[in-house]
Amino acid sequence: MKDALIIFDTTLRDGEQSPGASMTRDEKLRIARQLERMRVDVIEAGFAAASNGDFEAVRTIAEAIKESTVCSLARANENDIRRSGEAIRPAARGRIHTFIATSPIHMEKKLRMTPDQVVEQAVKAIGWAREYTDDVEFSAEDAGRSDIDFLVRIFDAVIKAGAKTINVPDTVGYNVPEQYAATIRTLIERVPNSDKVIWSVHCHNDLGLAVSNSLAAVMAGARQVECTINGLGERAGNASLEEIVMAVRTRADVFPVESRIDTTQIVPASRLVSQITGYPVQPNKAIVGANAFAHESGIHQDGVLKHRETYEIMRAEDVGWGANKLVLGKHSGRNAFRARLLELGIEIGSEEQLNLAFARFKELADKKHEIFDQDLHALASDEAITPEFEHYRLVSTRFHSETGETPLAEITLTAGGRETHSKSSGSGPVDAAFKAIESVAASGTELLLYSVNAITTGTDAQGEVTVRLARDGRIVNGQGSDTDIIVASAKAYLNALNKLHAGSEKLNPQV
Numbered sequence: 001m002k003d004a005l006i007i008f009d010t011t012l013r014d015g016e017q018s019p020g021a022s023m024t025r026d027e028k029l030r031i032a033r034q035l036e037r038m039r040v041d042v043i044e045a046g047f048a049a050a051s052n053g054d055f056e057a058v059r060t061i062a063e064a065i066k067e068s069t070v071c072s073l074a075r076a077n078e079n080d081i082r083r084s085g086e087a088i089r090p091a092a093r094g095r096i097h098t099f100i101a102t103s104p105i106h107m108e109k110k111l112r113m114t115p116d117q118v119v120e121q122a123v124k125a126i127g128w129a130r131e132y133t134d135d136v137e138f139s140a141e142d143a144g145r146s147d148i149d150f151l152v153r154i155f156d157a158v159i160k161a162g163a164k165t166i167n168v169p170d171t172v173g174y175n176v177p178e179q180y181a182a183t184i185r186t187l188i189e190r191v192p193n194s195d196k197v198i199w200s201v202h203c204h205n206d207l208g209l210a211v212s213n214s215l216a217a218v219m220a221g222a223r224q225v226e227c228t229i230n231g232l233g234e235r236a237g238n239a240s241l242e243e244i245v246m247a248v249r250t251r252a253d254v255f256p257v258e259s260r261i262d263t264t265q266i267v268p269a270s271r272l273v274s275q276i277t278g279y280p281v282q283p284n285k286a287i288v289g290a291n292a293f294a295h296e297s298g299i300h301q302d303g304v305l306k307h308r309e310t311y312e313i314m315r316a317e318d319v320g321w322g323a324n325k326l327v328l329g330k331h332s333g334r335n336a337f338r339a340r341l342l343e344l345g346i347e348i349g350s351e352e353q354l355n356l357a358f359a360r361f362k363e364l365a366d367k368k369h370e371i372f373d374q375d376l377h378a379l380a381s382d383e384a385i386t387p388e389f390e391h392y393r394l395v396s397t398r399f400h401s402e403t404g405e406t407p408l409a410e411i412t413l414t415a416g417g418r419e420t421h422s423k424s425s426g427s428g429p430v431d432a433a434f435k436a437i438e439s440v441a442a443s444g445t446e447l448l449l450y451s452v453n454a455i456t457t458g459t460d461a462q463g464e465v466t467v468r469l470a471r472d473g474r475i476v477n478g479q480g481s482d483t484d485i486i487v488a489s490a491k492a493y494l495n496a497l498n499k500l501h502a503g504s505e506k507l508n509p510q511v
């Protein structure tokens with residue numbers, strides 16, 4: 001019998017801290033449902049004390065998710081922990097994950113606390129958390145640069161206080177595999193009652209070693225890995241869930257553990273997270289990149305056709321490639337449409353919104369005939385259907401582009417309910433469209449990124465555009481999709497402006 005490897009997904013917390021990747025409550029719920037379908041053990045749903053929106057998101061997920069443990073992050077102070085405790089109260093299984101920094105540089109410069117005070121605060125934090133749940137996780141922030149004797153001391157103290165999971169994060173991505181594994185091994189040897197708790201790792205990818213470090217730690221005794229879909233996360237990101245899960249599964253001869261993950265849900269999860277956050281997946285990304293299972297070279301192809309195992313160590317269908325079934329078409333009715341949305345975890349609030357969504361679906365089906373799950377997710381993200389922030393709305397567009405002529409865009413939009421019309425030229429039709437919008441919005445933003453991806457294959461696929469805007473240090477990603485990429489671009493730009501308009505600052509804890 002192998003040990004269980006607990007998969008702790010933090011896409012909704014650490015992943016959301018990627019620039020511009022903030023998600024709405026409904027988007028988080030859709031991702032949480034997909035994580036549950038994938039059989040993730042623990043879903044870190046957010047940081048409840050960050051803002052009212054974060055609290056509501058954690059609580060909504062705690063209410064909806066039945067199979068996975070739902071966790072909220074909390075700094076080691078009473079207010080954070082009580083907010084987390086309230087947010088996870090409806091969960092079938094709820095966890096509070098509290099943390100405090102333990103490296104000399106963080107204790108001295110950031111916390112301005114002595115090591116004794118840090119231990120005392122950590123123990124208090126576990127006590128508050130246990131008023132809400134027995135499932136308490138403790139993280140020593142910046143453990144990767146902390147003194148090992150101090151880690152032994154603080155972990156001993158929090159285990160006595162009742163922590164059940166001990167996380168040893170490499171917060172700044174500074175560790176290398178052998179050394180990190182040695183740290184984990186030493187802690188397990190030296191911390192009293194280390195066999196009574198689960199040892200966990202959380203690695204950042206600043207040196208491209210997050211997955212390697214996590215797997216080395218598993219060989220040294222770690223039994224929980226914190227990770228994210230597509231490796232999303234602060235800076236260079238986190239360990240990627242799909243790589244951890246598939247490494248352990250493919251090399252079952254090496255690893256003494258197994259996860260519960262339904263791997264066929266990996267590609268759908270990757271697509272969903274990419275679509276919602278506006279972070280495309282690079283084509284050569286392991287497991288979920290478009291090329292991960294493509295064989296270009298003739299020699300390889302011949303080998304693969306004759307006998308797949310010559311060059312393939314995994315099967316594409318095992319991670320969910322090809323699961324992208326045709327789901328609905330032009331003649332699908334309202335009930336089939338609604339049923340499929342429910343299966344995907346897309347909840348549409350009112351009957352009026354459902355009617356609007358169905359009308360959009362019919363319009364889309366007329367243009368592209370075959371509708372896939374990703375099209376439905378894109379449709380659900382459409383502002384008109386989930387109008388969380390809706391200062392600007394696109395009404396109609398007209399573009400003119402011809403070889404040798406200056407491209408022109410005419411745009412009609414509503415701003416705060418009032419319809420306005422504008423016109424601009426540009427170096428291309430997208431540039432002209434953005435300039436026309438700016439002549440109304442005068443947003444004072446800087447365009448940091450513009451990217452177009454096809455949602456599904458074929459020239460009739462919807463184009464999905466991501467626009468990243470910055471203003472006064474705040475960064476947002478806007479998304480828009482349409483079979484016409486210029487229209488998709490205008491929608492994405494307005495979506496980003498709406499997010500900036502909606503405001504909301506929040507705390508970004510670094511674990």
Ligand SMILES: [Zn+2]
Nearest residue numbers: 014234510511
């Ligand atoms: Zn982190």
